[in-house]
Amino acid sequence: MRALILNCTLKKSPEPSNTEKLADVVAQALRERDVEVTARRLVDMNIPPGVETDLGDGDQWPEIHRLLLGARILVVATPTWVGHPSSIAQRMLERMDAMLSETDDAGRPVAFNRVAGVVVTGNEDGAHHVISEIAGGLGDIGYTIPGQAWTYWNRGPGPGPSFGETDEGHEWSVRTGRAMAANLHAVAAALAAVPMGPPPS
Structure with a gap:
């Protein structure tokens, strides 16, 4: 079984990402659990805006699309900015919109029989809102979202340290992350x- 993690941080490599x-x-x-895991930091790639799988010369989204189709498990990881998912996460969902019109050999949407979960960090609150936005979009595309398929670390209201700068709350976030992996x-x-079979006509 394969899993794909799409990190939607705004920080380019090699800058550390919480x-x-x-x-x-x-x-x-x-x-x-013997799952083969591949991760990509989308901000490092040339992924122009759009709602098609391949936008032509220089577009690196087709590589991500290939990885999506090869993975049974998708984990979307995003920071919280002004109470919302990152702009990279929004662009990811927009590009995944093309999958709505793609079907497999059995006539099912290509995201059917794949599962997805969400990881959120940020030194502000709003994690549940971010999880809902990402999970809702993935569900629309056809992914199955298991119960408790998320983990997050938010410091809470007001400025303060980020995940990598403090141990506060790590025990809960790690425990929840491990439960998320088990459920996925x-x-x-x-x-x-x-x-699942194809949807009724």
């Missing part, structure tokens, strides 16, 4: 064994 640090907890828990893996395995 979002990546928490996503790594989920990645490790998936690897412990369990539901992905169930759907692989008994897949």
